[in-house]
Amino acid sequence: MINFIPELEARGNPSTTMNFLVPVIAVILTVITGSIIFALMGFDPMFALHTFFISPISNSYGISELLVKATPLALIAVGLAFCFKNNLYNIGAEGQLTMGAVVGGGIGILFYDTSGIWILPLMIIGGAIGGALWGLIPAILKVKFNTNEILTSLMLVYIALLILDYLVVGPWKDPQGYSFPKTRQFGDSGRMPLLFSGLRVHFGIIIALIGVFASWFIFSKTMLGYQLKVTGYSPIASRYAGFNQNNLVYIAFIFSGAFAGIAGLGEVSGPIGLLYRDISPNYGFTAIIVAFLGRLHPIGIIFASLVIALTYLGAEDAQLFMQIPAAVGFVFQGLVLFYLLGTELLVNFKIVFRKNI
Amino acid sequence: MNIDVLLGVIQIILIATTPLVFAAIGELVTEKTGVLNLGVEGMMLVGAVTAFVTLVITGSYVLAFIVSILSGALMSGLFAYLVLILMSNQVATGLALTIFGIGLSSMIGKQYIGTPIQGLNPYFFVILSFIIVFLVGYFFYKTKLGLIFRAVGESHNSSHALGYSVIKVRLMGILFGGCMCALAGSYMSICYAPMWQENMTAGRGWIALALVVFATWKPGRILIGAYIFGGVSIIQMNLQAWGVNLPGQFFNMAPYLATMIVLIIISSNRLRIKLSAPASLTIPFFKGR
């Protein structure tokens, strides 16, 4: 009889093959579980899987939508890697995203009837600053007051959402908007240019790719990235090397916040074009899953963002064609993270199921 | 302000903060054994929806609460398997539990949104929450098993050296936490609201986590912390009525700001945290070392 409690044998070295395989295994297990769930709900599993995973990307519009969703996910996840690699749990990316949208979007509203090629870059910078400052708050609290960053960054999410809410129904409300809570539209200069006519994929994806490249560059080529890596792997070695660990906390959160802020700005100046309450369907939290699924590696994150973006689209299609609530997307996202976390130990341990004596 | 108004305010506070008390006391027991479970919000929502749906389908309140608590046990059991046996990262696993719980609860409850039910009188649960807090305190400080729980949280290595099963103790702590969170959710959907709405806990799970820190992991203080938060919320709701002229959103921020301020004050006394926090919190236990 097979024991449910596996015995673990430590490997001599972490297995690189497993490092690549683990996310793949997690995705496969998720798909299998998903088909079981669909079957239990009375759907034909093949039809359900097709609706969920295949049909959303079966045409060019679908692929464009995939990229539109993957863009903020990849950008935020790549920023989160700065924190996670350093054992800093930044759960507040949703708030940093929001504040980036607020600051950058605020600039867009300010210049709504001006045109100029400098407006969009200014908004992007504003987005970065908004997100970075918001991310700096939990960092300062951690360094100066020893406060756990999980709860502080999370509380700041709710506060940021309330600030957005206030602005959108209050001082920034669209004078012609009747009672719908939204701001004016940004001017044309404040919008992310579309890449292909008729499709919603926009310049933000280029920014995301730049962000991914920048993160890769920093981690593999610069001393800063090196210090972050070493501190994450071994704080004792970091002390031996003489690195300033407090500064590294600040820097990690600044990068993380800035990337999330730019992603937030990208969302409002790209597909949306103005500020309103629901600018993000939980991207800040889902990006955490993307970061883990991508094993904190830039290339992995790109693939992971596509997979998770697909769960958003699949959920929408499931709602349309199968009358399942769109929240099924969250179920899949939770599942893939569970499987990833559960299989992660295969990197460092071999599993042996011994027979019960 | 006369005595009737005061009593009325106290009543409102008690009823409104009871879910926080349940969730926080549950998480406190979990953390006391050295495990951090961030899945509180997810477990509360699943508890809320399963209770509601069971009630609508069967009409039995008793069954509703039983199913709800079982769902909490299942979800926390999944968490326990991952972090205790597969030794996964506790923070990430807890987050996954919350995200999964939010999605699962929305799916289960979708067709029941807006279904009316006959709400239950909340007073039974308010009193139950007091009793549970008292029992947890008694358990920890007056029984040997409770002492073992505290010892495991303090030093899993020493506990193991003395011959206690760290995994069994932590499993019990995690399951209790899950049941309590589910109970908190079911209270909300059946007594407090009473209805089902997506995401109806609105972040209470996270505030419950902060409450555990505020209480420096001592059960009695959970009550104090919860009622302070309740008080802040009531004041916030009434400030506008009392003529203080700030936009509503800033009042809504009050609980979150208050949580942050409390966390900062408590954490900044590093010595106190070092002495009160279960020393093995979030550190996974490797038996072979």
Add this chain to the structure above:
Amino acid sequence: MDNLILKIDNISKSFPRVKANKNISFNIRRNTVHALLGENGAGKSTFVKILYGLLKPDEGKMIFNDNVLNVQSPSEARQRKIGMVFQHFSLFDSLTVRENLILGIDNDMSFSNLQKNVNEISKKYELPLDLDAPINTLSAGQKQRVEIVRILLQDPELLIMDEPTSVLTPQEVESLFKTLNTLLKEGRTILYITHKLEEVINLCDEVTILRDGSVIESSKLENETAESLATKMLGKKLSEIKTDYKHIKDKNNLKAENLSINFNDPFFTDLKQISFNVREGEIFGIAGVAGNGQSELMNLLTGEGIDGVSGSLVYNEVDIKNFNPKKRRDLSIAFVPENRLGHSAVPELTLSENILISQFPNNNFLSNGMINHRNIDLQAKKVIEQFNVVTPGTDAKASSLSGGNLQKFVIGREILTNPKLLIISHPTWGIDAGAEHAIRNSLIELAKNGTSIIVISQDLDELFEISHRISVIFNGKLSKSYETRNISVSEIGLLMGGQGID
């Protein structure tokens, strides 16, 4: 029931990289104090863990009170009447004395019975205890009292004491010995694990000496002296290398005066008024059994643990005691700590990447904050070639190297920066003979070129082979220094055992 309370027969235990216990066999006579003597790494703690049920032996058996002893857990051991007082107390800091006592006993004792029993024991053995005090408010001596009372509550026949005096003041030690004598008079047996020779001579009746996992000797103490014990404990005679003193300049590179740190933590050894000096070209050895303040001293010298230090540490006429590691490297001071993986090298990084951990002035590894991968790669290659590091290449992860090769790499990395001062702790611990030899030679060469070297080690052979002068650290204090050509191994062994350091 014969005279032998415990018979140990061929106990062996291996771990992935080392055989910790090799065919251990000896007997313990009833109602004696039996010493288990040996250095760090000799195998004492592994053996004791087997006896107490925390580990299973690979081979061999033990007979306790004429019955086979096969315990699977500490509580089983306690039920067989074996009790253990741990060196690093198994106590729970934030709990009270009463709560700690309850946790250590297996049968359910009501609170009032507990109070009664504790009071009786406290009186009988002169071990007063305040049941309500939290453990973290107690001194080391009081904590030990709690541990002792805890096992006495279960009325053990055999008491195992693991390095009991390592954290005690002299008065507390006296008090402990009184208690042990009382226990003996009652007919109990004590297994006393230690590295302190004086205690063995003063307190114990018989001794078993362990070295490198094997029993060297097991006999009555009447025929032994401290010197003979020291020699047996420490091993083979020193080799005939003549240390070369000719090149030492008379200039002081480093001068330490009255360095002290008070940690207020029983797991750290306070450093008390440490003074020494090292001249240009000189190799200065600091000998001592682990646990006497070496790591604390090392951290002080590298800059990794300098909170609350007083005294002065003068290098090139500057007091550097408050400098962090990077600032010390800027002054051309290099250091190699005892632990490699996770301290002087990051296991998940490649050898090239590990070059960057310690950066010295005038290195060409960075330009404008960007890493010059080619240069660190070249440097890694240099280290690998010159120090014969066996590895597939510079892109091998540090965790894939054997202990000896990784140490060669780390030492080579530091030596190639041409430091003026090198501080190194336990350089050849856990390393094969070939690598040992290479490392020692490179240190000698380095000194000949004018570098001052401080070597902290437990290995007297090594220290006598390479150092010019030697001091002993014991309980946080440093003895005066002796030229190695003028002193013998056993004299140093005595100092290491505590004799002669006030």
